[in-house]
Amino acid sequence: MGAVVGTLTMQTKQRRPSRDKTDDELEMTMVCHRPEGLEQLEAQTNFTKQELQILYRGFKNECPSGVVNEETFKHIYAQFFPHGDASMYAHYLFNAFDTANNGSIKFKDFVMGLSILLRGTLREKLEWTFHLYDINRDGYINREEMTEIVRAIYDMMGKYTYPALKGDVPQQHVDAFFQKMDKNKDGVVTLEEFIVACQES
Numbered sequence: 001m002g003a004v005v006g007t008l009t010m011q012t013k014q015r016r017p018s019r020d021k022t023d024d025e026l027e028m029t030m031v032c033h034r035p036e037g038l039e040q041l042e043a044q045t046n047f048t049k050q051e052l053q054i055l056y057r058g059f060k061n062e063c064p065s066g067v068v069n070e071e072t073f074k075h076i077y078a079q080f081f082p083h084g085d086a087s088m089y090a091h092y093l094f095n096a097f098d099t100a101n102n103g104s105i106k107f108k109d110f111v112m113g114l115s116i117l118l119r120g121t122l123r124e125k126l127e128w129t130f131h132l133y134d135i136n137r138d139g140y141i142n143r144e145e146m147t148e149i150v151r152a153i154y155d156m157m158g159k160y161t162y163p164a165l166k167g168d169v170p171q172q173h174v175d176a177f178f179q180k181m182d183k184n185k186d187g188v189v190t191l192e193e194f195i196v197a198c199q200e201s
Contacts, residue, residue: 038052038053038056041108041111044112044115045111045112045114045115046115046118046119046120047111047114047115047119052111055107055110055111055114056107059107059110062076066106066107067104067105067106068104068105068106068110069103069104070090070091070094070103073090073093073094073097073105074086074087074090074091074094077089077090077093078090081156081157081158083157083158084155084156084157084158085155085156085158086155086156087155088148088151088152088155088156089149089152089153089155089156091152092132092135092148092149092152093132095132095135096113096128096131096132097109097110097113099112099113113128116128122199123195126194126195126198126199127191127195129194130191130194130195132149133145133146133149135148135149139190139191140188140189140190141181141188141189141194142187142188142189143174143178143187146174146177146178146189147170147171147174150170150173150174150177151170154169154170177189180197181193181194181197183196183197
């Protein structure tokens with residue numbers, strides 16, 4: 001996710017010195033969502049007002065409408081993994097940011113998730129990661145979900161995956177995950193099992 005932050009914070013464009021009325025009108029028609037007041041976001045996140053302003057400029061640079069759909073998100077994320085296919089992992093990541101489950105990410109959604117990932121407590125970060133892995137959002141991580149996540153990570157890393165992807169490697173990772181996480185051996189990992197196992201590492 002740091003890669004997305006990098007592109008959003010480092011690729012902000014300078015405003016053109018001369019803008020005519022048509023440019024302004026076009027920009028206004030494209031802006032379909034404006035963020036809540038920065039003061040409110042500052043109170044709800046671990047970012048300063050200045051940091052939020054920088055993040056918002058980067059967000060608007062990549063997404064002029066103020067809303068990110070999944071295809072745009074995948075396109076941005078794919079730029080950081082040119083040797084692999086990041087589309088499936090980006091899909092899961094998008095769903096984790098799309099807390100309203102409406103197919104779009106607004107600036108508030110993005111910055112709230114980013115605040116947890118970058119500056120949240122250990123428990124908050126682990127909870128966010130658990131929800132990323134809990135693809136069907138039923139409160140458990142099962143073997144099928146973990147297999148999909150592992151395969152998506154291998155696809156994303158592409159030829160730089162180590163060890164090289166062979167038929168049974170993803171399954172070995174899933175087996176190791178469940179060996180460590182599934183304390184009561186019931187075939188699913190709960191949030192508390194996940195947090196406890198991660199903190200034991």
